[in-house]
Amino acid sequence: GAVVSQHPSRVICKSGTSVKIECRSLDFQATTMFWYRQFPKQSLMLMATSNEGSKATYEQGVEKDKFLINHASLTLSTLTVTSAHPEDSSFYICSASPHSGQGAEETQYFGPGTRLLVL
Amino acid sequence: AQTVTQSQPEMSVQEAETVTLSCTYDTSESNYYLFWYKQPPSRQMILVIRQEAYKQQNATENRFSVNFQKAAKSFSLKISDSQLGDTAMYFCAFMNPTGANSKLTFGKGITLSVRP
Numbered sequence: 364g365a366v367v368s369q370h371p372s373r374v375i376c377k378s379g380t381s382v383k384i385e386c387r388s389l390d391f392q393a394t395t396m397f398w399y400r401q402f403p404k405q406s407l408m409l410m411a412t413s414n415e416g417s418k419a420t421y422e423q424g425v426e427k428d429k430f431l432i433n434h435a436s437l438t439l440s441t442l443t444v445t446s447a448h449p450e451d452s453s454f455y456i457c458s459a460s461p462h463s464g465q466g467a468e469e470t471q472y473f474g475p476g477t478r479l480l481v482l
Numbered sequence: 483a484q485t486v487t488q489s490q491p492e493m494s495v496q497e498a499e500t501v502t503l504s505c506t507y508d509t510s511e512s513n514y515y516l517f518w519y520k521q522p523p524s525r526q527m528i529l530v531i532r533q534e535a536y537k538q539q540n541a542t543e544n545r546f547s548v549n550f551q552k553a554a555k556s557f558s559l560k561i562s563d564s565q566l567g568d569t570a571m572y573f574c575a576f577m578n579p580t581g582a583n584s585k586l587t588f589g590k591g592i593t594l595s596v597r598p
Contacts, residue, residue: 397585406573406588407527454525460584469515469579471586473527 366390367459369474376447377482384442384477386457392437393459397471398430401454413440447481454478484509484576488589495564496597502549503559503592505574515577516550516557517586522570530572533557561594569596 366389376382386396395414399407411427413419413434421427429451431443440459444451458471485508495501507516518530533541533550540548545562561568574589 395584401525404571404593406590407586409585412585456525456527458527458586469577469584470517470529470532471577471584472529473519475524475526 365461365470365472367457367472367474369457369477371477372475373478373480375480375482378448379446382444382447382479384444384455384457384479386440386442386459386474388438388459388461388472391459391461393440393461394437395460396434396440397458397460398432398440398442399456399458401456401476403454407456410442444479447479449481452479452481484511484514484578484587486574486576486587486589488574488592490592491590492593492595494595494597495561497564497566499564500560500562501564501594503561503572503574503594505557505559505589507555507557507574507576507587509555509576509578511578513579515579516548517575517577518546518548518557518559519573519575520568520570521573521591522567527573531559564596566596566598568594570594 368387370385398410401407410425411419411421413432415434415437419432434440456476458473487506514535516533520528520530531543547560549558571591573591575586
């Protein structure tokens with residue numbers, strides 16, 4: 364149980380284009396989903412927290428107009444990198460916490476990550 | 483604000499031996515959760531073990547166990563009978579489960595290499 368998927372696993376795009384990354388909880392409902400960014404050999408940096416049906420909460424320094432987050436259902440959140448530039452190249456990871464009442468809601472389960480390369 | 487410190491950037495252990503990864507944290511909260519996550523070369527984050535602060539008993543999961551010292555704010559991970567598949571980056575994480583959003587605070591991580 365507690366499986367989170369991400370799609371795509373890797374994407375290469377041209378500078379100026381937008382890229383959408385999907386995060387799905389496959390066997391549980393996720394009230395809250397989180398989006399992280401990770402550089403090689405470094406820790407995860409939280410970008411934003413999204414709750415189903417409401418606006419995402421962004422961490423300080425993260426541009427909300429550049430990183431659009433939509434949490435339209437209890438099993439799906441999307442991150443759209445708008446007008447991507449080479450400095451946006453990174454590894455993006457999502458995580459999800461189970462909906463209250465299903466147990467272990469304090470635990471985050473992670474997707475496999477998406478490697479983004481902007482040329 | 484909470485902080486998590488993993489002071490050792492790298493460790494190495496011989497296969498079948500035991501290794502302990504250290505982690506300390508700082509918080510003024512009394513109710514919280516602590517986690518160890520493993521990130522192998524595939525970069526998939528995998529939950530290794532979790533500890534509720536209100537539980538005095540140390541959590542164990544097969545070859546993985548923790549030494550949770552609440553007063554000292556220490557949360558070390560012991561890996562017994564190390565296997566080659568344990569080679570990974572390990573992250574210690576803290577969560578204060580208040581409000582609707584329970585964010586994780588991660589340490590910098592430690593790279594563990596298991597030698598054959």
